[in-house]
Amino acid sequence: MRNSRGTRSKHKIRQRVIQYIEENIRSYLILLIVFFIGIILGIIFINNSNEEQVTQITTYINNFINSMKNNYQISTNTLLIDSIINNVSIAILLWFLGSTVIGVPLIYLVIGYKGYCIGFTISAIIATIGTGKGILFITGAMLLQNIIYIPCILTLATSGIKLYKLIMEDRRRENVKLQILKHTIFSVFILLALVLSSFVETFISGNLITALIKYC
Numbered sequence: 001m002r003n004s005r006g007t008r009s010k011h012k013i014r015q016r017v018i019q020y021i022e023e024n025i026r027s028y029l030i031l032l033i034v035f036f037i038g039i040i041l042g043i044i045f046i047n048n049s050n051e052e053q054v055t056q057i058t059t060y061i062n063n064f065i066n067s068m069k070n071n072y073q074i075s076t077n078t079l080l081i082d083s084i085i086n087n088v089s090i091a092i093l094l095w096f097l098g099s100t101v102i103g104v105p106l107i108y109l110v111i112g113y114k115g116y117c118i119g120f121t122i123s124a125i126i127a128t129i130g131t132g133k134g135i136l137f138i139t140g141a142m143l144l145q146n147i148i149y150i151p152c153i154l155t156l157a158t159s160g161i162k163l164y165k166l167i168m169e170d171r172r173r174e175n176v177k178l179q180i181l182k183h184t185i186f187s188v189f190i191l192l193a194l195v196l197s198s199f200v201e202t203f204i205s206g207n208l209i210t211a212l213i214k215y216c
Helices: 002-023 025-047 051-069 076-099 101-129 131-169 173-215
Strands: none
Touching: 002 025, 025 101, 025 131, 051 101, 051 173, 076 101, 076 131, 076 173, 101 131, 131 173
């Protein structure tokens, strides 16, 4: 009986997620395009950096890898707190921009910037330690948490854009308050998922990169 209820509950959640994506597919596609443009710009920046900038970047990455190889211990508590602060900050920023109608255009800039940071990091690592080792390092250090992180920020950004559209359709004060409340509640759930990605980054990706670092 409990298994049957659990199955129905999971099915309803899956249906709602699919329905939400279908209703907002255009916003998702635009945000994905902006995100990938950001990634491409990050890669272009590395490829067109001058010699001094490349030296600074490669030195930083090599020092980090060497310190890991020499069993340098980084406080997991510090890493976790820093990651949670960063993820909570982006959640609050996207919530705020989505809740203030004039801030909606800035949502695209935030998503583009996040893509830029990822593209910059990936390109810098590969440029420093090579394609094969770079992919290995990136897989251990970045993949798992970003499987959660990227869909979360795209979904939160989409929620803000949806709120903007709903307010434009019906500007009655009661409607605005209700839609902002829904956006806020939705943002809290996304925030919890982002906190989960911080735990994945700290305790799973952290241990994984420690195991893989000797091959880099």
